[in-house]
Amino acid sequence: MLRLALGTIRTRKIGFFGSLAAVLVAVTLVAACVTMIQSGMRATPAVDRFGATAAVVRADPNLRVRSGEDEEVVPLKAPPRLTAERLATLRAVPGVAAVVGDTPFHAQALGEDGEPLPGGGDGPSLGHGWQAARLTPFTLSAGRAPVTGSEVAIDADLARRASVRSGSRIRVVTAAGTRPFTVSGIVRPRGGRAALPSQATLFFAETTAARLSGASGTADVAGVIARPGIPAAELAGRLRTVVHGTGQEVLTGGERARAGAPETAEKLEYSTLLFGPMAGIGGFLAVFVIGGTLGLSVLQRRREIALLRAIGATSGQIRRMIAAEAVVLALLAAPPGYLLGIPLARLLRGLLVDRGLAPPEFAVVTGPLPLLVAGAAGLVLTLLSAFTAVRQASRFRPAEALQEAARPRRLVTVPRVLLALAMLAGGLAILMLSRHAGGQVGVAFQALVVMLLMGAAALLAPLPTRLLEPPIGAAIGAVTRTTGWLAHAGSAAAVRRVSAAAAAILISVAMAGYALLVTAVLDDTTAAQGRDRVVADRILLPRAGGGLPAEAADAARRLPGAETVSAVRGTEVVSYVLGTPDALPAQAVDPATAGRVLDLGLREGSLESLRTPGTVLVSRTHAGEHGWHAGSRFRGWLPDGTPADLRVGGIFDRSLGFADIVFSETALAAHMGTGMDDAVLIRARPGATGELDRALRALRRDQPAVRVVDRAGYGDAAHTSIQQNSFGTYLVLAVLVSFSAVSLVNTLVMGTAARVGEFALLRAVGAGRRQLIRMITWETVITTVIGVLGGSAIACVALAGANGALTGTMRLTGLPLPQYPLLLAGVAAMSLAASLAASVLVLGARPIDALRGGARE
Incomplete structure (x- = not known):
């Protein structure tokens, strides 16, 4: 079987190199992730603060x-x-x-x-x-x-x-x-x-x-x-x-x-743990990317497989042949994938260090482990993908093989339908769970929703392609002449080829759309809640890390023009999230003054309830997960691990960028060490804002570590902080989107370049190069529209899920304009460029030479 596989590779160079490119990109991604994880685990501070100790x-x-x-x-x-x-x-x-x-x-x-x-x-x-x-x-x-x-x-x-x-x-x-x-x-x-x-x-x-x-x-x-x-x-x-x-x-x-x-140490842990999920999601994507590429390669070899079955090859031999090809692909991709993973890891490390998310001590460490893990992952992913791609072809009976090669009867098999339905059900279940969990936890679940829906869509891609191609193709044929009609006819006759390319576009649009839409709705909702939550006129913030000393709030209370001054201090407490203890953001406030500088959007209870020992305010999302109401009791742990029996004194809406649990400052004073205030919020007396501003300018001379901002400036600072903390997540998504984009280009180039015989025949009967290029362009438009519609549908589901987690209403609000249309335009342009580049190369040969090459290919 290995000799047969190698012989097949020599005669099917386009399919082989296209599949090799898909495996190579996947191995590179895994190698970079493993390199980053290994580097973070081995990194230590350059000078040991406790170097003189045993x-x-x-x-x-x-x-x-x-x-x-x-x-x-x-x-x-x-x-x-x-x-x-x-x-x-x-x-x-x-x-x-x-x-x-x-x-x-x-x-x-x-x-x-x-x-x-x-x-x-x-x-x-x-x-x-x-x-x-x-x-x-x-x-x-x-x-x-x-x-x-x-x-x-x-x-x-x-x-x-x-x-x-x-x-x-x-x-x-x-x-x-x-x-x-x-x-x-x-x-x-x-x-x-x-x-x-x-x-x-x-x-x-x-x-x-x-x-x-x-x-x-x-x-x-x-x-x-x-x-x-x-x-x-x-x-x-x-x-x-x-x-x-x-x-x-x-x-x-x-x-x-x-x-x-x-x-x-905290930065090292963050930058290390960041790449575990990236490798997992990348591996999940790779199964469908490699599977789609191998599936397209097998589709282009229907006649070859049919002939082998007709002359006596068994299903097991076909499987072993494809498995041997997969092993060759994985072995060939491992060394260059590892070598490419090292510069990718260095690029990622540089971006994290430049943004202050990783310390300078984080150095890229190379070694055999990333090569071994990436090689093994590439082998496993390729074998899984190969088995899926060849399963249907290897089950043909010899008498049916040639008929199937000429005209495939079944678009998708029953096992694919069952697996797709299971993924679809899982995605919808997690979508509902994310609304129940709420908050940023619920938003994070949308990644799983998108992955499962992408998997279901990739498995069922021929079905929506069969449904969508006729109206799209007919519309194109109605507004164009011969080339549009040919594109429509060609796409309708090659549903599997079109669906393979559309699935690659769908994955790219879904990943990029998820990153853009969910990030946008999270940022916008956080910013909106921040604007509505703060009703102070001026806010004191630290000019550098560490916080504000207590004397800053005391000095602010003595300022002329200040009516109310209230300090807030952030920390973390532990409560149950989805049945597991987890750290939640918390705030310590003064219940006597906080209500005049903060509007938390209380649904139940009041800030005054915080005066009662053991009473807290809980965010709507955290309370909704547990079914709590004002008066409910729950167990939690304070910042130093002290267990506490807590009572819900109120439920509030505006928690993003603030806290899920709010305490009285006296309740946490003995459990937060000697922490400093995060901010001091000042509300001016009516008509005394100018007087307050003059006094604040004098305050800054006495308190040089303090900076003064207004409500808008405070929102901008909070938004910048959120974006800084989320940069690592954005970076991971950017790498995964790039992975899917490279795979998209590879699939389109592979699909177009493999049609050399078809194009040569059309040229032989009189079609010109420009006509064929226009036909290919319209075919790519049909494929792109199908992929964009499917990917956008998945991204919109994630948008609705994120809105449901953040606001409780699964509405399609917060669509970023014009960013999202530009994203779709970019995907379309990339698709057209890939197809046209391949077509120009293929159409460069003389028809007779192309026919000979197509026959050999």
């Missing part, structure tokens, strides 16, 4: 909820700290020279111009107690350690950017406000660097650090330094024995390095 001990940063035999793990926003007793226990472990507690807190220096100075790569700027300098270690390159409450030691890079030296004065923003400090010394981390690569570092006197961090006697992490001669691995083992069963963990190696740079 191990780091911390409380488990995750909430663990057991359900039967399963355990659900949810990261906590504010993990619990190590107590003084636990630190003392660690110091008593044999072989421990010292245990240094460290609780980093926001501390950001201001430059001479008052601009906040972030860490490297716009990373955080963190304060520590001076004893924590031992953990890296940091050593003094100038001056001395901070001793008094007005002194600070800073890293050399920060000193350079702030243009200060030992003895200079510098202003620093912390949770306590903006205060001047004297630079007592300049420090450098181990290795002679000027700073840690992803953060700015400031060291305060121990008593000052304890006050600013709120960690008197406790610590977020404990760095353990070993006695001389004690191996680090041995000491780590002793520590694990001591902390076993206490809800603490011992970190070494790369885990220890990531614990020293949590923001870097």
Whole structure:
């Protein structure tokens, strides 16, 4: 069978190279994804913040909820700290020279111009107690350690950017406000660097650090330094024995390095996990893309397969022949696909780093694993696709083979219909579930809906093609002359060929349309809810990360012209989503003032109910999932993992970009650490907006870390933040859309180029090259219209599902104009260009030569 397969490949070059291109693109996509996942898992911060320690001990940063035999793990926003007793226990472990507690807190220096100075790569700027300098270690390159409450030691890079030296004065923003400090010394981390690569570092006197961090006697992490001669691995083992069963963990190696740079670790985790779904969706698409290409190749070989069956080849031999061809395709595609996957991975890595979603430490790591995984995936996907493509042809009885080759009797088989109906039912079920789940969770479900509907449409493509081609072809034939009539006749006689190309267009339109429509409705709905939710006249925001100190709200309350001032602080709490504990965005507000600066769109209850302990407001989507109403009770977990019995005091509509659960600020104060406010909302007295603006200009001189925006500016800032956070998702969708677009071009080129004999015959009987090009153009128009209609229908279903999840009404609103028509025009132009490019090449030969080549082909 392998010899027969190789012989077939030599005589069917167009089909072979078209199929090879489809497999190659799929292998490239899988190789890039696996490379990115491997790179993210291996990446660690360039300089270990805890490099001088044998191990780091911390409380488990995750909430663990057991359900039967399963355990659900949810990261906590504010993990619990190590107590003084636990630190003392660690110091008593044999072989421990010292245990240094460290609780980093926001501390950001201001430059001479008052601009906040972030860490490297716009990373955080963190304060520590001076004893924590031992953990890296940091050593003094100038001056001395901070001793008094007005002194600070800073890293050399920060000193350079702030243009200060030992003895200079510098202003620093912390949770306590903006205060001047004297630079007592300049420090450098181990290795002679000027700073840690992803953060700015400031060291305060121990008593000052304890006050600013709120960690008197406790610590977020404990760095353990070993006695001389004690191996680090041995000491780590002793520590694990001591902390076993206490809800603490011992970190070494790369885990220890990531614990020293949590923001870097979070970005690495995000950029790593991003590509798992991309590989899964890409594999799902590849089954239909490769299957469609192989199906078209098999369709073009009906006579060959029929002849083989007529001279005695069995169904099993036909299957093994196609399987052998699939193996050859997969083996040939694996090495170049891997090599192409590396530059694609580097491109993706560069885009993520440029947008700040991945740290500079994220480096592309190559190796045999991506090659092996991509090769195996390509083989499996190709074999699955080949089996689907050849199944019908291999079942022909010898006596029927030639008849079937000349005139196929059945457009789709019963198994394909059953599988398509199962996919359709699954897609509709998930569509209904997404409306029940609501919110961004429900929006995310639309990806599954689109995938299942695309699968069903690809399986049943000949049926809608048979239904849609006659009216579309007749319309074209009515407005054109001979070429339009020929295009209509040719398309009607080759339903399978047309449906294969239409399916490729459908997949491209559905993927691109989903990305555009669902993204647009999410952005528009979020922006609209934000505009309606905020009724304050002016909003104070931080000029850099970290938030606003409490004194910003206090200063705003003293401003002339200010009627109401209310601060909001975001966090995360844990509640059940679709039966599984999950982190949800939450907000802490002052119930006495929030109602005058925020309009949450309350359906039930009131903000005043938050004054009652244990009472919260819940978004419509989260409440709808559980069937809650005002007065319902549910179990949740606070930001530090503390379990809470909560009561629904009200249900509100405008949750996007804000929160699913709203608490009183007093309810969360003890569970959020020393966090800073996200924003301060100010409502002016009637007619006093000008007076308030003048006062705010003066406030900015006293509070240089604050920026002032109006309601529109606040909405723009929130929208920019949402787009930044969603960039990774957009990037994944862009790659998948590009994958489907390449497959579309490949299918159209393959389908057109394989018709060399047909075109030669038409030329031999008198058709001119221009007439044939016009005929091909109209055929492509018919195919494109069918594919665009199907893809748009699927994209509109996703749009309706997203609207249902966000608003509760599955309406086709929020269609982005003119972006969507431009998208369709782009797909149509790409389809026409691919078909015409192939036709020009095919029609370049003389008719007699083309007939000879077509016969051989």
